[in-house]
Amino acid sequence: MNPSTLPNNKQIIIERQNFQRLLDVLKNQGYQLRGPTVREGAIVYDEINLVKDLPEGWTDVQDKASYRLQKRDDKALFGYVVGPHSWKKFLHPPVLKLWEAKRCEDGFEIKEKVAFTPQYAFIGVRSCELHAIAIQDKVFIEGPYVDTTYKNRREKIFVVAINCGEAGETCFCTSMNTGPQVSFGFDLALTEVIQPDRHYFVVMIGSAKGHDVIKEIPHTKASNQEISIAQSKVEQAREEMGRTMDTSDIKNLLYRNHDHTQWDKVAERCLSCGNCTMVCPTCFCTTVEDVTDLTGEETTRVRKWDSCFTMDFSYLHGGSVRTSVKSRYRQWMTHKLATWIDQFDTSGCVGCGRCISWCPVGIDITEEVAIIQEDKAKEKNDENA
Ligand code: SF4
Ligand code: SF4
Structure with missing residues (x-):
């Protein structure tokens, strides 16, 4: 097909050997590429430039407090689920300089902040991440x-999304209605298909920007058969989902169970380390620090990610409000699954499973909810007896 006549609403095919061209076109359009790459035994999101930077032939095996990379028996570029990083580190940086001040004769003066906004193309964004x-x-x-x-x-990002063809042991996006199929928020959405004699991507175009990129890349129109093969990959992921969470009435369930004994039990295991909040793609809390140089001449104000698991986080005049681990875990989970709904009209959990894999003691949010749900079932049985 002549690239310039590409219809906007059709799915197209990009062969694996042309994938580098996609990266090159995005770079030529001024984007800094960020995508999955292998580092220190994990798949993390970082700068990429070449296909060889991607985790070709790697997959991740995850469970409670467990994350391992393993070689695949094919050369999939996106054959893993999610790692410890999320895209929030690029949109909501872990450390952000707010301003700097320098001592002067009359006191101090604020140095002019030079505003720089990087233009990122995110390569390999999952549905739960969107x-x-x-x-x-x-x-x-x-x-x-x-x-x-x-x-x-x-406002500046270009999103190359990827439909999941496999689900992880810790995934529960189907319970949260967030995956595994990409449905919005992308410029291009890919499904990777690997056959014995062919490796290709079925691509859906989601924006005019996506259309302009595709025009520069060799492609063909996807056949009905190719589209149906891609669809069956996503269905396979849906069926493989490692975990589930019953979200019916979850907000009221948690509000009713503020004094449930499970909060004491989870507090016996929880280290209050905050890992779950750091890896979570939706947690957004920050703190502000002033850092002064040793001479006292210059100071910098920085904003940093914070966690509701620290004592300082709830420090008000006279002390912390949430002094116990129990109160901090309950705050985190109740905010995620209940008060977030009141605050933002959405759950704060997308079912990515990161907090399960990266909790050092294997606390599993789906199990914690299920235990409280079990008591709800008992309550009902008692009422009917
Ligand atoms: S639930 Fe796990 S990851 Fe979160 S603070 Fe407790 S020990 Fe750390
Ligand atoms: S709370 Fe939900 S969205 Fe956050 S890391 Fe855990 S599973 Fe993912």
């Missing part, structure tokens, strides 16, 4: 207070 970005949009852009750093970065 939902997580949409949740952070509600927090940072759609509320009464707009975070300009987030907004400026967000």
